[in-house]
Amino acid sequence: MGAGRGPTICRGYITANGGSCMAIVDMSWRSKGACQGLDAEIFYPDNDEQADVAKSVCADCTVRISCLHHALDNREHQGVWGGATASERRRLLRQRRRTA
Numbered sequence: 001m002g003a004g005r006g007p008t009i010c011r012g013y014i015t016a017n018g019g020s021c022m023a024i025v026d027m028s029w030r031s032k033g034a035c036q037g038l039d040a041e042i043f044y045p046d047n048d049e050q051a052d053v054a055k056s057v058c059a060d061c062t063v064r065i066s067c068l069h070h071a072l073d074n075r076e077h078q079g080v081w082g083g084a085t086a087s088e089r090r091r092l093l094r095q096r097r098r099t100a
Ligand code: SF4
Pocket: 030, 032, 033, 034, 035, 036, 043, 057, 058, 059, 061, 062, 063, 064, 065, 067, 068, 080, 081, 082, 083
């Protein structure tokens, strides 16, 4: 794991260019998303009322649950992920904390 080299694997973690280790996370679901190839702006509406198009794409997405978990676990603060807007995800996180 020398500094200045490309990404390397170390004990289940990955380093980027000799930097600190980060947990390896399976992000393979992303390439299967129904949003692939669509205009990303669809998924970043100005408000929840303009999120219907994105939500309809997500509704038919086979990786919706993985996408939603990713957004919740990583505190994605913007955009529609897993069919949920940022405010809907904040609500889900509050529910998650209450039931933990
Ligand atoms: S759930 Fe929505 S945002 Fe997530 S990968 Fe599928 S289409 Fe894209």
